Amino acid sequence: xxxxxxxxxxxxxxxxxxxxxxxxxIVLKWVHRFGIDSLNDLLIHTPALMEYKLEEENKEQxxxxxxxxEEENQEQIKLExxxxxxxxxxxxxxxxxxxxxxxxxxxxxxxxxxxxxxLTDTQKxxxxxxxxxxxxxxxxxxxx
Numbered sequence: 095x096x097x098x099x100x101x102x103x104x105x106x107x108x109x110x111x112x113x114x115x116x117x118x119x120i121v122l123k124w125v126h127r128f129g130i131d132s133l134n135d136l137l138i139h140t141p142a143l144m145e146y147k148l149e150e151e152n153k154e155q156x157x158x159x160x161x162x163x164e165e166e167n168q169e170q171i172k173l174e175x176x177x178x179x180x181x182x183x184x185x186x187x188x189x190x191x192x193x194x195x196x197x198x199x200x201x202x203x204x205x206x207x208x209x210x211x212x213l214t215d216t217q218k219x220x221x222x223x224x225x226x227x228x229x230x231x232x233x234x235x236x237x238x
Contacts, residue, residue: 105136
């Protein structure tokens with residue numbers, strides 16, 4: 095077994111047992127033998143580091159999912175707002191149409207009442223019986 099493999103196995107065992115002194119000792123031996131640049135090779139095999147990497151990956155996935163959810167929520171909000179705006183516009187249109195129709199009805203009622211007044215004002219007395227027609231015509235001529 096190579097020294098690197100042996101140190102990696104002992105480091106894993108020390109990490110699982112939470113033996114801090116043994117881990118420090120192995121790190122010192124590793125750095126002394128292979129250099130500080132290769133320390134990542136040792137630390138990659140630790141369960142804590144693996145868990146940390148998994149947590150980081152999960153955080154990245156969670157943030158990506160949150161961003162996607164946020165974008166979907168924003169699109170949903172925009173859609174709801176547009177629907178609400180359309181409903182408001184439709185309500186305004188309906189309201190204007192109802193106001194117009196009600197004002198038209200009122201105007202037509204006023205016109206009808208004016209026409210009725212005009213007809214009653216201009217209309218003369220009803221015609222008398224035929225036998226009194228001549229008297230009625232003569233009386234009308236005298237009045238004018």
